[in-house]
Amino acid sequence: MTAFRDAMKEMKNLPELKLGLRASPRIATVAESIEEPTVKVESPRANLNYDLIASELKVRIARNERLTWRDLREATWCLWGTDPQLAVLPEPLAIILEGISQQENRKPYRALASTYIGSFDIELPGLSSVAKKLSAGAEKRGRPWSNLQRDFDVFDPTSGPASVARAAITGYTSPTEILKAGGLSILDAQSGFAKFSTSTALRLLAEGLMPDHERRVTLIQKLTLDARGQLIFRDYGHLVAAALVAPFRDHMPEKALRDLVLSVVLSLFGDPRLEPGRWARMRETESTIRRWLTEQSLRQFLDVVDKVADKKMWRYRRAFWEAVYNEGLVSEAWVVFGTDGERTAKRVFGEKTSFGTFTRVGAKPVEKGHAVLLLRIGNGVVADWSHLGRCCIWSNFEDKGAPKLYQPRYNSNNVDISGGLSDDVHSATFNIAHTASENYNWQNKVSQKIHQMTGARVSQAKYAVAR
Numbered sequence: 001m002t003a004f005r006d007a008m009k010e011m012k013n014l015p016e017l018k019l020g021l022r023a024s025p026r027i028a029t030v031a032e033s034i035e036e037p038t039v040k041v042e043s044p045r046a047n048l049n050y051d052l053i054a055s056e057l058k059v060r061i062a063r064n065e066r067l068t069w070r071d072l073r074e075a076t077w078c079l080w081g082t083d084p085q086l087a088v089l090p091e092p093l094a095i096i097l098e099g100i101s102q103q104e105n106r107k108p109y110r111a112l113a114s115t116y117i118g119s120f121d122i123e124l125p126g127l128s129s130v131a132k133k134l135s136a137g138a139e140k141r142g143r144p145w146s147n148l149q150r151d152f153d154v155f156d157p158t159s160g161p162a163s164v165a166r167a168a169i170t171g172y173t174s175p176t177e178i179l180k181a182g183g184l185s186i187l188d189a190q191s192g193f194a195k196f197s198t199s200t201a202l203r204l205l206a207e208g209l210m211p212d213h214e215r216r217v218t219l220i221q222k223l224t225l226d227a228r229g230q231l232i233f234r235d236y237g238h239l240v241a242a243a244l245v246a247p248f249r250d251h252m253p254e255k256a257l258r259d260l261v262l263s264v265v266l267s268l269f270g271d272p273r274l275e276p277g278r279w280a281r282m283r284e285t286e287s288t289i290r291r292w293l294t295e296q297s298l299r300q301f302l303d304v305v306d307k308v309a310d311k312k313m314w315r316y317r318r319a320f321w322e323a324v325y326n327e328g329l330v331s332e333a334w335v336v337f338g339t340d341g342e343r344t345a346k347r348v349f350g351e352k353t354s355f356g357t358f359t360r361v362g363a364k365p366v367e368k369g370h371a372v373l374l375l376r377i378g379n380g381v382v383a384d385w386s387h388l389g390r391c392c393i394w395s396n397f398e399d400k401g402a403p404k405l406y407q408p409r410y411n412s413n414n415v416d417i418s419g420g421l422s423d424d425v426h427s428a429t430f431n432i433a434h435t436a437s438e439n440y441n442w443q444n445k446v447s448q449k450i451h452q453m454t455g456a457r458v459s460q461a462k463y464a465v466a467r
Contacts, residue, residue, distance in 0.1 A: 042111035044077040054078035054086055061092045072099050072108035076115045080124055087126035097133045109134075109141045113155075117184065120192030122157055131155045144183025151182065154193070161193065165201035169209055174223050175201065195233055198223055202239040206246040213247065213257055217264060220244055231268065238281040241265060245285045255299070258292055259349060265289060266352040273334075273406045274354060290332075293354070297333035298325055300355060301373040304337070304344045305386040316437035316465055320446070321373070321384070323463035329456055332376035334405040336415060341371045359411045372415045374405050378454035381405075383415040391442065392417040393430040393449055401429070425449045440464075 044050060053074050060067070067075070075096045079087035086092045100108040113134055121127070135156065138149035145154075152167065154160040164175045171178065175197035201223060210216040224240050226232050231240065244261050252258070272279045272286045273293060279286040302318050324330060336356040337345055345353055358366045367387060375382040381402045383392040392415070394402035403415045423432045425448045432442050440460055451457045 042073070042076075042107065042114045044074075048074070050074070050077050050082045054082040054084050057086065057096075058084055058089065058092060061095050067096070067099050069103050069105040069108050072096060072103060073111045076100075076108065076111040079115060079126065079130070080119045085125070087124065087130070090126075093126050093129060097129060101133055101137055106141050109137055110145070113141075113145050116155070117179070117193040118191045120157075120161075120196055122196065127157055131157050148179070148182045148184075152178075161197040161200045164193075164197040165204060166209075168197065168201050168223070169204060169219065172215070172219055172222075174198065190232060195236075198233065199236055199239055202236065202243040205243040206239070208247045213253065214260065216247070217244060217260060221264065229267070237269065238285070241269060241282045241285040241289075245288050249284075249288055252292075252295070259296065262289070262292055262296060263350040263352055266354070271354040273332075294330060294333045295325065296349065296353070297335050297355070298322075298330065298373065298375075300345050300349060300353070301333075301335045301371055301384075301386070303348060304335075304341050305369070305371050307344060316440075316443065316463075317384075317434065319465045320443045320463040321375075323458055324375075324377070324450065327456065327458050327462065329377050329450060329454055329458070330375050332405055334374040336372040336374065336410045338366055338368065338370045340369045354406075356407050356410050359409050366412050372410075374403055374415065376405065377450055380453045385416070388434070390416075390421070390431045390433050391446055393446070393453075395428045395430070395453055399428065425452045438465075438467075 057067075057071065057075050057078060060071075075086060079085065079093070079096075086096065097112075100112055103109070112130065116127075116130055116134055132155075134145070135149060138145045138155060148154045152160060152163040154164070161175075164178050167178050168175045174194075176191075176194045178197075179191075179194060202220070205216055205220060210219065220240060220243050224231055224233065224236065231237060244265055248258075248261075253261070269275075269282070270278050271293065272289055276286075298321060302321065306314055306318065334356060335341075335345070336358060338358050342355070342357055345355060358370070369387070370389070371386045372389070373382070373384040373386075375384070376397060379397055380393055380395045381397045383403055385391070394417075396402065401417070403410070407414075417429050417431045421431055421433060423430060423445050425445070430449050432445055434442050436442070440463075443463055444460060447458045447460075447463075
């Protein structure tokens with residue numbers, strides 16, 4: 001021992017040697033520079049009965065028993081979703097939150113923050129009290145919670161989801177990805193906070209926050225669809241539909257964009273003309289979609305048949321029906337295609353586009369490429385045949401022989417008036433051949449019939465074709 005003391009004295013007397021530990025060991029410095037691992041996002045243990053734990057904690061708190069940090073951690077999983085829910089009981093909730101705020105161990109705070117993110121719903125009892133405690137302790141408890149609170153105010157139930165939603169829109173990503181980038185890499189995409197932030201993002205998009213419509217459609221898909229193209233949050237269907245369609249309520253988008261939106265909407269919710277029950281929560285959006293579908297059905301007929309029709313004859317037909325549509329007289333439209341038209345329509349308008357098809361049964365032969373345009377105009381129904389077929393009109397859509405729109409299959413008898421031509425505008429049934437188009441013969445007579453049914457007149461100037 002004497003030799004050791006002597007050696008230490010000698011070392012003290014060596015001026016060139018400056019011994020001692022670093023003020024901050026290198027390993028500590030490196031550790032401080034590393035983000036706190038995301039395993040600090042706590043989760044409940046699968047082997048525990050949290051209903052039982054909630055009941056026991058309720059009794060213990062009533063007895064004023066001291067709660068350990070482990071008790072407080074488990075208590076966070078009993079705030080919501082258990083029986084009893086401790087968050088609905090003001091005194092137990094206050095004691096739990098105060099205990100967590102006083103606790104030096106960080107695990108109860110992390111558990112509380114994790115259950116807040118996972119269970120988040122603006123209507124949850126006690127949510128504002130939980131949020132206030134989390135906000136007050138975020139800086140002290142460190143990352144990722146301190147960063148998320150500083151950057152997005154996540155512990156404010158109102159501004160937090162809105163902030164994350166706006167960041168998602170700006171970053172062209174999802175709220176889940178924003179939270180993961182903030183340090184919650186094990187976050188479930190369906191966590192309450194991510195879900196509520198998504199609903200906020202959808203409302204902002206419906207209000208027109210992203211003016212680039214094609215990018216908006218793609219972002220909505222990124223926000224709401226899983227790998228199979230199905231809705232992640234099924235109860236948000238009405239919000240998804242509104243986000244896709246609402247920015248166009250005051251104007252009709254150009255055709256390509258309209259068809260893009262329709263393809264997404266129809267793939268998710270079906271055609272409202274065929275599946276109205278799926279649109280029960282989306283009546284305003286449904287009204288817009290039906291208007292678009294009416295125009296699309298008219299365009300289906302005109303565009304598809306245009307590929308095989310006599311160009312000289314067909315440009316007059318297109319001009320006439322587009323004029324009638326533009327006058328606001330067509331309330332509904334549906335097309336019946338033969339096999340050739342069916343293939344072309346799906347290629348041009350997408351696999352989800354809706355129309356009827358011909359069966360092989362019927363007195364009137366259906367030629368290759370034949371199609372029929374069905375229109376509701378006033379109280380009547382029009383069946384306009386392509387090629388050299390006739391334009392047939394029933395003054396009353398409830399007439400026994402009048403065709404019904406939106407049927408999947410038709411035979412030719414369903415959409416034709418038997419017998420000879422009858423162009424008396426006062427007759428209950430009217431049919432005329434498409435003759436002398438360049439002289440506006442059939443157009444003027446059909447226009448008269450439309451006027452007789454609706455009281456509205458479409459002047460020849462509206463459907464005149466420049467020669």
